Amino acid sequence: MHIVCQGEGSPTVLLEAGGGHFSATWGWVQQQVAQGTQVCAYDRAGYGWSEPGPDPRDAVRIAGELHDLLAQAAVDPPYVVVAHSVGGIYTRVFNAHYPGEVVGMVLVDTTHPDNWAQQGESIGALQAMASVASVISRFGAIRLMIASQAFDLPEAANGALKADMASAEYWQTQQQDAAAMQMSMDEARAAGDLGDLPLAVVMAVDYPEGRGRDTEYALQRELASLSRNGSFQIIEGARHITLLTNETLAAQVSGAIGRVIESARTGRPLTE
Numbered sequence: 001m002h003i004v005c006q007g008e009g010s011p012t013v014l015l016e017a018g019g020g021h022f023s024a025t026w027g028w029v030q031q032q033v034a035q036g037t038q039v040c041a042y043d044r045a046g047y048g049w050s051e052p053g054p055d056p057r058d059a060v061r062i063a064g065e066l067h068d069l070l071a072q073a074a075v076d077p078p079y080v081v082v083a084h085s086v087g088g089i090y091t092r093v094f095n096a097h098y099p100g101e102v103v104g105m106v107l108v109d110t111t112h113p114d115n116w117a118q119q120g121e122s123i124g125a126l127q128a129m130a131s132v133a134s135v136i137s138r139f140g141a142i143r144l145m146i147a148s149q150a151f152d153l154p155e156a157a158n159g160a161l162k163a164d165m166a167s168a169e170y171w172q173t174q175q176q177d178a179a180a181m182q183m184s185m186d187e188a189r190a191a192g193d194l195g196d197l198p199l200a201v202v203m204a205v206d207y208p209e210g211r212g213r214d215t216e217y218a219l220q221r222e223l224a225s226l227s228r229n230g231s232f233q234i235i236e237g238a239r240h241i242t243l244l245t246n247e248t249l250a251a252q253v254s255g256a257i258g259r260v261i262e263s264a265r266t267g268r269p270l271t272e
Contacts, residue, residue: 001069002049003042007034011078011103011264013257014066015041016094018085018110020165020174022048025084027157028250033257040075042066044090046173048160057176059184063094080104080198080260084244086111086177088223089188096191104198104260105227108253109240112219113185152245198263198270199227200256204238229263231256231270 004023005012013033015026023030023041033039044062045053053065070076079102083091088110095102151161201224203217224232233256238249263270 001042001045001051001065003040003069003073003075004030005038005040005073005075006030007036007038009037011037011080011261012075013037013039013080013082013261014070015039016066016081016083016087016091017041017044017047018083018087019177020047020170021084021161022050024048024153024157024160025151025244027153028247029082029244029254029257031154032251032254036258037261038075040070040073042069046169046176052169052173052176055176056180056183057173058180059090059093059187060097061180062090062184063097066090066094067098077101078103078264080106080257080264082106082108082257083110084108085240086181086184089113089184092188092191093184095194095197102197104264105194106200106202106253106257106260107223108202108243108256109204109220110201110223112223113188115216115219152242152247194227194230196229197227198260199224199230200260200270201230201232202243202253202256203232203234204240204243205234205236229269229271231259 002023015023015030017023017025022043026041030039030041043050045051045057045065053061077098077100081091081094081102081104083106085108088107091105091107091110095105151157153161201220203220221232224230233252235243235249235252238246238252243249243253259270262268
């Protein structure tokens with residue numbers, strides 16, 4: 001498994017990518033946060049520079065693999081864990097399984113365990129899409145489809161993301177993730193609340209008007225209530241992915257991370 005760390009200081013910030021993403025997606029955030037402490041981004045098994053891992057690819061297994069990786073890389077706690085999208089499911093399970101190691105958490109437009117049911121999303125549809133993509137990628141079709149696509153990340157990160165997304169292995173891992181998604185959601189529900197842990201929830205605004213936006217807003221507010229020391233922030237002008245890929249918007253995410261680090265270091269509540 002692949003991990004890359006920058007900066008110095010404690011607590012160490014751990015960056016957990018969203019579905020189908022890996023360390024490269026954190027290009028801007030990692031540079032920004034590294035100015036104040038050590039920050040590490042890694043690739044879950046089967047993504048980026050990490051070899052595929054065994055089934056099932058559920059949150060408990062993924063959290064355990066991260067914990068083993070940190071031990072092997074001598075990246076010691078305490079940690080502030082930061083997650084984007086479905087990475088929030090894995091981060092909550094990591095915190096529940098390794099109590100005392102996490103001293104702060106930032107959830108960046110993350111998946112609520114009830115997202116799939118309330119928004120009507122289909123795990124089966126994701127599996128089917130990934131299955132088709134894993135076949136056509138072997139003939140270079142995905143590479144052609146994304147050739148003109150560009151993320152707003154540093155140049156090396158853009159290239160890494162496009163190369164990985166064009167591979168059959170990438171889509172096979174997506175299939176594995178989808179197959180275990182319901183299990184992961186159940187594991188996140190069982191993780192419980194966060195007590196007084198400093199928690200920042202950051203939300204984008206790219207949801208359609210009406211019930212979809214109202215539902216997502218309610219779910220994100222519910223995530224913020226997991227901690228008695230929780231905060232909630234909407235970043236105007238941000239979409240789900242541009243929270244990380246746009247340098248200016250990423251700076252606001254980094255600001256939220258900085259506030260959680262400060263709360264963890266000083267013991268002062270986030271709401272002060």
